[in-house]
Amino acid sequence: MTDAHGRDRDHPDGATVEAGLALARAFTGMSVRAVAAAGDAVTVPQLRVLMLIADAGRTNVTAVGRELDVHPSNATRVLVRLGRAGLVERRPDPDDRRHLLVELTPAGRELIREVDAHRRAAVADLLGRVPPERRVGAAELLSALADAAGPPTP
Numbered sequence: 001m002t003d004a005h006g007r008d009r010d011h012p013d014g015a016t017v018e019a020g021l022a023l024a025r026a027f028t029g030m031s032v033r034a035v036a037a038a039g040d041a042v043t044v045p046q047l048r049v050l051m052l053i054a055d056a057g058r059t060n061v062t063a064v065g066r067e068l069d070v071h072p073s074n075a076t077r078v079l080v081r082l083g084r085a086g087l088v089e090r091r092p093d094p095d096d097r098r099h100l101l102v103e104l105t106p107a108g109r110e111l112i113r114e115v116d117a118h119r120r121a122a123v124a125d126l127l128g129r130v131p132p133e134r135r136v137g138a139a140e141l142l143s144a145l146a147d148a149a150g151p152p153t154p
Contacts, residue, residue, distance in 0.1 A: 020145075026126065034118035041085065041111055049078050050087060050104065054112050055151070058103040060093060087111060 035047055042050065052067050053059055065075035079102055082088040087108035093099040104112070127135060 030119055030122040034115045037118045038114040053104055058101055060099045060101055
């Protein structure tokens with residue numbers, strides 16, 4: 001049976017799902033605060049694009065659109081904004097002039113480092129508030145969840 005919020009309390013894993021959702025909200029809040037602490041230079045969706053590029057090292061507009069599940073023209077608009085902000089550089093692909101390569105600028109890499117430092121500190125603080133005996137197995141479970149989720153996003 002579902003409650004007024006659409007939660008299935010009778011499902012055997014209902015409590016686990018609810019705990020996962022609560023944790024997701026906490027992590028989302030950490031990401032939002034990390035972006036704000038880094039000077040609100042980008043939005044959370046723009047941070048996701050920067051993280052995709054950081055993970056790839058260098059990529060093209062089509063791949064960014066595919067990873068975001070958006071049309072390449074939408075990816076281009078985001079990349080133009082990030083380029084104007086000095087966070088990414090776009091240039092023709094020397095192997096295929098039909099494509100633009102995208103990579104982080106030094107300012108983009110520094111922003112990623114700042115945001116990651118804030119998020120790392122927030123996660124460490126959160127874990128520090130959990131008694132050590134309740135953290136047993138946490139790294140293994142969190143790693144399994146991250147693996148099941150697939151490639152990282154912000």
